[in-house]
Amino acid sequence: xxxxxxxxxxxxxxxxxxxxxxxxxxxxxxxxxxxxxxxxxxxxxxxxxxxxxxxxxxxxxxxxxxxxxxxxxxxxxxx
Numbered sequence: 618x619x620x621x622x623x624x625x626x627x628x629x630x631x632x633x634x635x636x637x638x639x640x641x642x643x644x645x646x647x648x649x650x651x652x653x654x655x656x657x658x659x660x661x662x663x664x665x666x667x668x669x670x671x672x673x674x675x676x677x678x679x680x681x682x683x684x685x686x687x688x689x690x691x692x693x694x695x696x
Contacts, residue, residue, distance in 0.1 A: 623640075625640050626696035631674040634659070637691065642689075662680055675693050
């Protein structure tokens with residue numbers, strides 16, 4: 618399958634992981650993102666995310682996975 622590629626403009630501070638997942642349409646709400654992170658269902662480049670307050674920095678590009686079937690390659694560009 619083709620993996621969707623998403624490019625997001627963010628500030629120099631970066632973007633909170635929950636907002637990133639919502640902006641990339643991998644979750645419906647930031648609350649859902651927080652819940653999934655706490656359940657261990659969110660991975661970045663195959664590594665499980667433990668911290669729901671994680672800030673992803675601008676200038677990064679990773680593969681994000683939510684659950685078993687939702688994937689996206691997300692690039693964060695500084696606005």
